[in-house]
Amino acid sequence: MERFSHLHLDGQQKETITYQNQMIHYGLYQPRPEAYFFSDIPWHWHDEFEFGYLSVGSMRYKTNNQECILHEGDGIFINSGSLHYLQPLEPKKDIRLQSQFFDKSFLAGSSGSLFDIKYIAPVKEQRQLEMVPLYGSNPEHKEFLDKMQEAANLGTERKDFFELRLQRIFSELWETVYSWAMSTKKDRDSFNSLEDEKIKQLLLFIQAHFTEKITVGMIAGAIPISERECYRLFQNKLDITPSEYITSLRMQRAQELLMHSDKGVLEIALETGFGSSSYFGKLFKQHHHITPKQYQKLSGIIS
Structure with a gap:
């Protein structure tokens, strides 16, 4: 029986499943x-x-x-x-x-x-x-x-x-x-498999560039489609905006660094694309109701 604390995702948001015995999947x-x-x-x-x-x-x-x-x-x-x-x-x-x-x-x-x-x-x-x-x-x-x-x-x-x-x-x-x-x-x-493939391609592009300064125009251009179509796909398929998805990826990566590294809050904010520790801290508290430093303490990274 496997116990785990986070998903193991590759660059395409694909999760790697670990089998206890490779002879029985x-x-x-x-x-x-x-x-x-x-x-x-x-x-x-x-x-x-x-x-x-x-x-x-x-x-x-x-x-x-x-x-x-x-x-x-x-x-x-x-x-x-x-x-x-x-x-x-x-x-x-x-x-x-x-x-x-x-x-x-x-x-x-x-x-x-x-x-x-x-x-x-x-x-x-x-x-x-x-x-x-x-x-x-x-x-x-x-x-x-x-x-x-x-x-x-x-x-x-x-x-x-x-x-x-x-x-x-x-x-x-x-x-x-x-x-x-x-x-x-x-x-x-009633099912549009082409749209499903498009949203996967958009997610793949964001996954590769979410730590950078990227715009909706850059995301839409990865397929390419119009910005309006990009917004529509995200809203219809995921019920979020492209910006909200970018923030969720940055937050996920920041959590991993807070939990598993001894890097400071500013370094993590810059590495994950938030730009400043104050902006990162504000968003983190909105999402999780505690500060990044408090989260590090809970994770045992800092005392």
């Missing part, structure tokens, strides 16, 4: 809430399919085209390649999120196998199936959630034959996931 994650949920979890994606379960607290999930709020006892399915964002709705100490990840090889074996072509690829290719919230109050969802927890218990205890039993449970769950994918085909016309 399944990962059970139990985040440390005191570190992980200090703030929103930024927009990111991963190749793996994700099954999440919220045992304590409330969180908001967003994808390019969907939004939902989960409470204690609820869960979620996130499709492979789906860009998503998480926002804790309660203090970090009151959040407990468990996630199970696996890639197609876990259920289908080798790429291009009959199982991959017939059952796994059709789900992954349904780009409009970004996520499916699962509510504990719904009897059908409750049955699905109970099986998810059965799998998590197997992954935690890791007794003899747990790998076979895990695969059996997720194969059963996959029949339902596959039915979700097939039911979304009728909504294909």
